[in-house]
Amino acid sequence: MADLLVWLVAGPPSLGAPATIQSACSLVGHDLMTMAELDAALPDATWQAAPRSTDEPVPDTFWTVGLGSGPERRFSFGLNTELSAVQSAVSVANAVQDHLAGYEGMQWPECPGHQHPMAARIVDGSAVWVCRSEGRRIAEIGQLHTIA
Ligand SMILES: [Zn+2]
Known part of the structure; x- marks a missing residue:
């Protein structure tokens, strides 16, 4: 794909990507880095982004965003x-x-003290991780700490 942008999950975002994608990937990338098994599942984890290709039946405003292992x-x-x-x-x-x-068999991010992953939600205008069973707000997306 000609316009594919690739940058390391742990690194600064590609300036070629739309600002909302740069920001979302930085926040979620930060939280991904707290996952101990990340390097085993996705060695050299990268974000990959590209403008929609003309043969895809989606509006012009869509980009394709994804995760890779290196390229x-x-x-x-x-x-x-x-x-x-x-x-x-x-x-x-x-x-x-x-x-x-679904594909790596990994629960992420783990809810502190529970056996389920947290859920990403918008609460009071912020992007946050909440407990699925209690609805309790645990952390802002992008501010997860390593849970030992
Ligand atoms: Zn929970």
Whole structure:
């Protein structure tokens, strides 16, 4: 793909990507780095983003965003660049969580003290991780700490 942008999950975002994608990937990337098994599941984890290709039946405002291992693409999904930064962060968090659960067999991010992963939600205008059973707000997306 000609316009594919690739940057390390742990590194600064590609300036070629729309601002909402840069911001969402930085926040979710920070939280991904707290996952001890990340390097085993996705060595040299990268974000990958590209404008929609003309043969895809989605609006012009969509980009394809995904995760890879180095240059190798692992998964991607469509993200509307007209979403707010908060909506984008929740969308990216949900897509990454779904992929890790469905294809890598990993629960991320683990809810402190529980056996389930947290859920990404918009609460009071912020993108946050909440406990699925209690609805309790645990952390802002992008501010997870390593849970030992
Ligand atoms: Zn919980």
